[in-house]
Amino acid sequence: MRHVRTAVLLTTVALSGTAVVGLAQATDAPARARDSGVVVATRTARPPATSYSYLRLDNPPRTEVLDQNDELVATLTDGARSTVLSGPSRTFTDPRTTAVVTTDAWVRLTPQPWHVGDEKADWFRPWLNQALADRGPDVLAIATxxxxxxxxxxxxxxxxxxxxxxxxxxxxxxxxxxxxxxxxxxxxxxxxxxxxxxxxxxxxxxxxxxxxxxxxxxxxxxxxxxxxxxxxxxxxxxxxxxxxxxxxxxxxxxxxxxxxxxxxxxxxxxxxxxxxxxxxxxxxxxxxxxxxxxxx
CATH class of the missing domain: 3.90.1720.10 (endopeptidase domain like (from Nostoc punctiforme))
Structure with a gap:
């Protein structure tokens, strides 16, 4: 499904560079095998996009990232590190109730709070490519x-x-x-x-x-x-x-x-x-x- 554009398209930037920026994660958490309690749909990792487009939106001020197919792949909010990425659909269940949440949202932390124009920063595109391909536990999987x-x-x-x-x-x-x-x-x-x-x-x-x-x-x-x-x-x-x-x-x-x-x-x-x-x-x-x- 194509993303409906509701704001002014700022720019389209071709990807370049091969540096990898590590995802933000704890270093003091115990190294244990963990059962996330979530079913992950089978799907290959998202290949890197050939180009990205950026939309600026308000309430709250944020940047939406679209790939070359005009699909929304990430939402980054000014002043925040928490980023919603598009990925394989997952189903979360609560074993004590009948509540079921199915979502294709994956939530990860950027290395630093987002600011307008950070799509041009050296760290951003390598981080984004890695984050979109990462299928390790994210905020939602860890919380559940x-x-x-x-x-x-x-x-x-x-x-x-x-x-x-x-x-x-x-x-x-x-x-x-x-x-x-x-x-x-x-x-x-x-x-x-x-x-x-x-x-x-x-x-x-x-x-x-x-x-x-x-x-x-x-x-x-x-x-x-x-x-x-x-x-x-x-x-x-x-x-x-x-x-x-x-x-x-x-x-x-x-x-x-x-x-x-x-x-x-x-x-x-x-x-x-x-x-x-x-x-x-x-x-x-x-x-x-x-x-x-x-x-x-």
Whole structure:
């Protein structure tokens, strides 16, 4: 399907150079075999494009990258490292619920925050070619590894992250169940991906100058989140105080927007209906309590 152009086409640039820039990733995460809990459609890696075109869009200010076939391949937002790339379709499931999300979005971090004109920087095109071909775990695959419970309860990740001894039991039984919603976001982005997410609770994340502020979340405003964005909520009855954070996953197979978060008494994160609604188009506490969208 061809991408419909809705902004002024800036330029078309032929690819050149063979340097490879490594994808941003954590260096301190344990080297373990990981079950991502995701089905990846069989497809060969995307070959490098012969040329790219760049569109500038607003709300938020961002650059869309199109290949020579006019297909959208990447979206980069000013001030943010989180980048949505087009890739093979994947299906994410939550084993405790019936929630299913199928998406062709792959989320990776650029080496530095994006700025207008960075498509001309030496690092960008080698990074983009490598990122489009990479089929290793991205932000979404890493985040959903903990949904299955395999890495939340039967893996030392959480214990290591919390600085607690690991006894091979679930964090709740091991009295390690202090991984709240902010801790989960820091586990994924900080511990696993090396993003400097130092804020320790939802209100600090909301106040920190992290990435890009994406959306107006007042009633009736268009929902502009893309997969990998942090969603900021106020769900304890205080209208202005952010007390919960989630990672946006995308629309489920019924078209309803879903997010990943640790909430309620559940063992680990979920994007199903556990501990309250997890969709954002109903009258539940999270839909009503959405206070902001942050793109890291």
């Amino acid at each position: 590894q903990y949904v299955t419970g395999a890495h939340f309860g039967a893996d030392a990740d959480v214990a290591d992250f919390l600085g607690q001894p690991w006894q091979g039991r679930t964090p709740r039984k091991n009295k390690l169940g202090t991984l709240d919603s902010a801790g989960y976001a820091r586990l994924v982005y900080g511990y696993r991906l090396g993003f400097p997410l130092e804020a320790r609770n939802p209100s600090e994340i909301a106040a920190a100058r992290l990435g890009a502020v994406v959306a107006d979340t007042t009633p009736g405003a268009r929902f502009r989140a893309q997969p990998g964005d942090l969603l900021l909520f106020a769900v304890d009855g205080k209208a202005a105080a952010v007390d919960h954070v989630g990672i946006y996953l995308g629309a489920d197979d019924s078209g309803r927007p879903r997010f990943l978060a640790c909430r309620g008494p559940s063992d680990g994160p979920t994007f199903g209906d556990v501990g309250g609604a997890s969709v954002l188009d109903d009258n539940g506490p999270y839909a009503a309590g959405l206070r902001g969208v942050r793109r890291l």
